[in-house]
Amino acid sequence: VQLQASGGGSVQAGGSLRLSCAVSPGRTFTRVALGWFRQAPGKERELVAIISATGGPVREYSDSAKGRFTISRDNAKSTVELQMNSLKPEDTAVYYCAADMDWVHLRSGTRVHYWGQGTLVTVSS
Numbered sequence: 001v002q003l004q005a006s007g008g009g010s011v012q013a014g015g016s017l018r019l020s021c022a023v024s025p026g027r028t029f030t031r032v033a034l035g036w037f038r039q040a041p042g043k044e045r046e047l048v049a050i051i052s053a054t055g056g057p058v059r060e061y062s063d064s065a066k067g068r069f070t071i072s073r074d075n076a077k078s079t080v081e082l083q084m085n086s087l088k089p090e091d092t093a094v095y096y097c098a099a100d101m102d103w104v105h106l107r108s109g110t111r112v113h114y115w116g117q118g119t120l121v122t123v124s125s
Contacts, residue, residue, distance in 0.1 A: 001023060001024070001025075001028050001032065001099055001113070001114040002023070002024045002025075002114075002116075003021050003022070003023055003097045003098070003099060003114055003115065003116030003117075004021065004022045004024075004116060004117070005019060005020070005021045005095070005096065005097045005116040005117060005118065005119045006019070006020050006021075006022075006119060007019040007020050007119060008095060008119030008120045008121045009120075009121065009122070010122040010123075010124065011087055011121075011122070011123055011124075012123070012124050012125075013087060013088055013089055013123055013124065013125050014086060014087065015087050015123070016083070016084060016085045016086075016087065017084050017087065017121060018081060018082070018083050018084070019036065019081060019082040019084070019095055019097075019119060019121075020079055020080075020081045020082075021034070021036075021079060021080045021081070021097030021116055022077075022078060022079050023078045023079065023080065023099060024078065026078040029073075029075060029078040030053060030054070030075055031053055031101055032053055032099040032100060032101050032114070033050060033051065033052050033053050033099065033100055033101070033102075033103045033106045034050065034051050034053075034071075034073055034080040034097065034098070034099050034106075035047065035048070035049060035050035035051065035071070035080075035097070035098045035099075035106050035112075036048040036049050036050075036071060036080075036082045036095055036096070036097055036098070037095070037096045037098055037109055038091075038093035038094065038095045038096070038121075039093055039094050039096070039118070040090075040092060040093040040094075041093075043093075045096070045109060046062065046109070047060075047062055047107065047109050048061070048062055048064075048065050048069065048082065048095070049061045049062070049065055049069055049070075049071035049082060050071070050103075050106055050107060051071045051072070051073050051080065052103060053101075053103075057073065059071055060107070064090075064091075068084065068085050068086045068087075069082060069083065069084050069085070070082070070083045070085075071083075080097060082095070084121070087121075087123045088123060089123050089124065089125045090123075091121060091123050092121060092122050092123050093120075093121060094118035094119065094120050094121075095118060095119050095120075095121055096115055096116055096117075096118045096119075097115075097116040098112045098114060098115050098116070099112075099113070099114040100112050100113045100114065101113070
């Protein structure tokens with residue numbers, strides 16, 4: 001499984017950005033749970049949002065992301081997206097998309113099988 005993230009950039013506080021991650025090969029897409037993590041300078045990588053492969057799907061968010069960020073997946077396009085609104089300077093980080101067939105592994109953030117390259121998000125005050 002390969003992940004290709006895009007959509008990072010610079011924005012002022014209060015603005016919005018939409019991150020996208022393309023998953024290949026497409027035949028694996030519906031079998032994996034997907035997520036976004038981030039790592040700020042000097043900090044550990046943390047979960048932002050994850051979405052299950054099936055069952056609704058199920059979504060989970062970090063406390064900092066709840067109410068501002070929305071994760072979604074498009075099974076036809078094999079993409080997972082993160083819509084980020086009301087951005088704050090503390091959202092500045094490198095954002096990584098991730099995938100795993102095991103939901104528990106993905107939630108752990110440490111036993112994830114597949115990672116994309118990071119995309120930098122910078123929020124200025």
